[in-house]
Amino acid sequence: MNLLQNLGLGFSILADPMVILYSLIGVVCGVIIGALPGLGPSVGIAVLLPLCYGLSPACALCMLCGIYYGAMYGGSITAILINTPGDSAAIMTTLDGYPLARKGQAGKALGMACLASVIGGTISVVLFMTLAPIISNFATSFGPSEYFALMVLGLTSIAGMTGKSPAKGFLAAFLGLFVAGIGIDLVFGTPKFVFGNVNLYSGIDFVPVAMGLFGIAEIICNFENNNIKVEKDSLKLKKLLPNKEEWKRTLPHIGRGTILGFIVGMLPGAGATIASFLSYDMAKRTSKHKEEFGTGVVEGVAAPESANNAASMGAMVPMLTLGVPGSGATAIMMGALMMLGISPGPSFFLKNAEVAWGLVASMYLGNVILVLIGLGALGLFVKILNVKTTTMNALIFAFILMGAFALENSMFTVGVTLFFGIIGYFLKKLKVPAAPMVLALVLGALTETNLRQALIIDNNNFFKVLTHPISAVILVIALFLAFGTPIKNAFAKLRAKKKAA
Amino acid sequence: MKLKAKTGDLILAILSVIIGAVILILVKVQDLPMIKRDIMGPGFFPTICGIAIIVCGVLLFLETLTQSKKAAADENLKAEQEAKILNPRELKNLLFFLLLGVFVLVAYKFLGMLLCLFISVVVYLIFQGKEKWWKALIIGVGMTIFLYLIFVVFLKVPVPKGPLGF
Numbered sequence: 001m002n003l004l005q006n007l008g009l010g011f012s013i014l015a016d017p018m019v020i021l022y023s024l025i026g027v028v029c030g031v032i033i034g035a036l037p038g039l040g041p042s043v044g045i046a047v048l049l050p051l052c053y054g055l056s057p058a059c060a061l062c063m064l065c066g067i068y069y070g071a072m073y074g075g076s077i078t079a080i081l082i083n084t085p086g087d088s089a090a091i092m093t094t095l096d097g098y099p100l101a102r103k104g105q106a107g108k109a110l111g112m113a114c115l116a117s118v119i120g121g122t123i124s125v126v127l128f129m130t131l132a133p134i135i136s137n138f139a140t141s142f143g144p145s146e147y148f149a150l151m152v153l154g155l156t157s158i159a160g161m162t163g164k165s166p167a168k169g170f171l172a173a174f175l176g177l178f179v180a181g182i183g184i185d186l187v188f189g190t191p192k193f194v195f196g197n198v199n200l201y202s203g204i205d206f207v208p209v210a211m212g213l214f215g216i217a218e219i220i221c222n223f224e225n226n227n228i229k230v231e232k233d234s235l236k237l238k239k240l241l242p243n244k245e246e247w248k249r250t251l252p253h254i255g256r257g258t259i260l261g262f263i264v265g266m267l268p269g270a271g272a273t274i275a276s277f278l279s280y281d282m283a284k285r286t287s288k289h290k291e292e293f294g295t296g297v298v299e300g301v302a303a304p305e306s307a308n309n310a311a312s313m314g315a316m317v318p319m320l321t322l323g324v325p326g327s328g329a330t331a332i333m334m335g336a337l338m339m340l341g342i343s344p345g346p347s348f349f350l351k352n353a354e355v356a357w358g359l360v361a362s363m364y365l366g367n368v369i370l371v372l373i374g375l376g377a378l379g380l381f382v383k384i385l386n387v388k389t390t391t392m393n394a395l396i397f398a399f400i401l402m403g404a405f406a407l408e409n410s411m412f413t414v415g416v417t418l419f420f421g422i423i424g425y426f427l428k429k430l431k432v433p434a435a436p437m438v439l440a441l442v443l444g445a446l447t448e449t450n451l452r453q454a455l456i457i458d459n460n461n462f463f464k465v466l467t468h469p470i471s472a473v474i475l476v477i478a479l480f481l482a483f484g485t486p487i488k489n490a491f492a493k494l495r496a497k498k499k500a501a
Numbered sequence: 502m503k504l505k506a507k508t509g510d511l512i513l514a515i516l517s518v519i520i521g522a523v524i525l526i527l528v529k530v531q532d533l534p535m536i537k538r539d540i541m542g543p544g545f546f547p548t549i550c551g552i553a554i555i556v557c558g559v560l561l562f563l564e565t566l567t568q569s570k571k572a573a574a575d576e577n578l579k580a581e582q583e584a585k586i587l588n589p590r591e592l593k594n595l596l597f598f599l600l601l602g603v604f605v606l607v608a609y610k611f612l613g614m615l616l617c618l619f620i621s622v623v624v625y626l627i628f629q630g631k632e633k634w635w636k637a638l639i640i641g642v643g644m645t646i647f648l649y650l651i652f653v654v655f656l657k658v659p660v661p662k663g664p665l666g667f
Contacts, residue, residue: 050652050656051651051656053656053658054656054657165561165564167557167560167561167564168513168557168561170553170557171513171517171554171557171558171561174550174553174554174557175520175550175554177546177550178524178547178550178551178554181546181547181550185533185543187540187541187543188537188542188543190533190543191531192531192533192543192547193527193531193547216598219598220591220594220595220598221588221591221594223590223591223594388630388632390625390626390629390630390631390632391626391630391632391640393594393625393629393630394621394622394625394626394629394630394640394644395622395640395644397598397601397621397622397625398618398621398622398644398648399648401602401605401618401621402614402618402648402652402660403652405614405658405660406652406656406658409658409659411606411609411661414602414605414606415606418598418599418602418603418606421598421602422595422599425591425595429509429586429587429591430506430509430510430513430586431506432513444546448545448546451541452540452541455540455541456540460539460540
């Protein structure tokens with residue numbers, strides 16, 4: 001009953017037409033940005049963050065969420081039509097989506113991608129709605145030491161973002177932590193690394209850094225034009241909707257993909273890409289038509305698409321309930337919330353009940369909008385995607401610079417954005433992931449503050465801070481996440497050596 | 502620029518060690534103690550970051566060297582390490598964006614932010630996008646109007662104005 005009351009409170013917020021408008025803007029912008037090759041949800045949220053400036057928290061949150069799941073779906077449009085995934089989470093969609101398009105069934109693949117995304121999104125909203133308040137309630141008893149442990153857990157999720165080289169991932173994270181420490185020391189008031197520059201006294205905000213690392217760095221490398229050619233006839237509504245037989249074949253995969261995606265999304269560092277890989281693999285293993293996978297079957301599109309949208313929703317659970325973002329995109333979202341004066345964490349659902357439940361309601365709304373524009377305006381999106389990439393780059397560049405200025409009405413932030421854009425380009429070329437840097441930048445100050453508070457409470461006894469029962473459990477999980485895979489690999493090598501001997 | 506992935510990684514490793522060392526030196530120079538009045542001082546986190554960055558640099562250096570040895574027997578790894586990481590077209594694009602960014606940072610005081618962005622978009626479209634001048638002008642004007650409506654009219658951002666009054 002309480003749940004229904006809360007949900008009613010959330011839906012009452014949707015009575016405001018502005019909230020609906022911003023949700024619509026978010027989904028449309030998300031689909032367009034997500035569809036542009038190389039530009040994923042992180043870039044979308046980072047580039048459009050300045051638009052949240054001055055908005056009510058409900059409007060801003062609805063727009064950001066719209067961008068997030070709009071981009072998750074947008075990535076599949078180019079994956080299906082030109083075999084180029086808009087972001088890494090859509091890689092698996094190319095395997096069956098593109099062959100379907102080549103068979104002349106592009107509309108069917110796009111329709112299935114949209115519907116699977118929406119079904120995945122809707123089921124996971126229900127899961128989110130049920131789980132989030134429970135976790136929040138449990139976490140309300142957390143003190144600074146538990147929070148510190150949670151921040152460490154968030155930082156160890158970097159292990160999942162490191163790609164082939166953990167050293168590069170952790171290097172990016174520590175650089176981010178260092179940047180987070182620039183400015184006035186909160187306890188002693190000592191200026192740290194400001195070199196007399198007044199602008200640095202308040203520290204470096206994460207938004208211009210994210211806009212530079214994700215936005216500017218991406219447009220520097222982006223050249224290829226899309227040249228999408230689709231027969232108008234195949235985008236008619238009738239052709240987009242799956243038939244009875246196809247529904248029968250895909251629904252179990254969508255259901256499994258959604259639950260798997262949601263769980264994987266909640267794990268720090270795992271994210272939508274891994275969820276879509278696992279879901280495709282599971283669909284292939286459990287399907288009666290295993291051999292047809294890769295040749296253009298709708299299940300091959302439905303499984304990864306439902307999983308990646310569910311994962312994006314799952315990733316919101318630790319971010320909103322514990323204040324621990326598990327991915328680059330949720331780290332940027334968490335920063336955005338903090339910019340709006342909302343602190344995600346255990347008290348989020350208590351202190352900001354209206355915003356929190358409004359967010360849940362906006363997720364439902366976002367899914368409805370996604371169906372409407374995903375099926376109704378596909379032709380328009382295809383036209384937008386055919387705009388020359390250099391033209392798009394110039395427009396994004398101007399938008400980023402203007403957005404960077406709007407953050408603090410200062411040209412200093414424009415300079416910071418450009419600086420991190422150049423750094424981001426070289427990091428990208430050297431295959432150093434940018435997400436850990438942003439994650440560390442968002443969590444850095446919180447980690448330091450909570451550790452300091454915990455130490456003061458526990459009479460500077462570091463051991464005591466680490467051995468509070470809940471903190472100890474969280475820290476053990478963090479250790480496992482950070483070093484679990486290398487230890488497993490080392491054991492596997494040892495075993496292999498023993499066998500060889 | 503024929504920078505190979507392997508060389509790039511080695512340069513990054515050395516740079517990381519230098520950056521970490523500079524951070525540690527700055528902690529000393531700026532007198533940021535790790536412990537102050539028996540509690541965690543302002544230098545605690547920067548010191549840890551400096552040391553960790555050096556460690557990451559050393560690990561990356563060792564990792565690259567180990568992979569070089571392995572690459573002798575693994576064709577894929579060899580191709581990965583020998584791959585050229587810098588593309589001349591991208592570098593030209595980087596230089597363009599850098600110059601246009603610096604132009605905006607310097608000229609906004611005299612021309613105004615919106616005019617600077619308009620010029621940047623048009624210049625980029627003509628020289629990098631190979632668009633016809635009239636097409637670039639139309640896109641530039643459209644973009645400027647869009648930015649004006651969103652940021653000045655809607656979000657009420659006090660954008661620096663130029664001689665033309667916007």
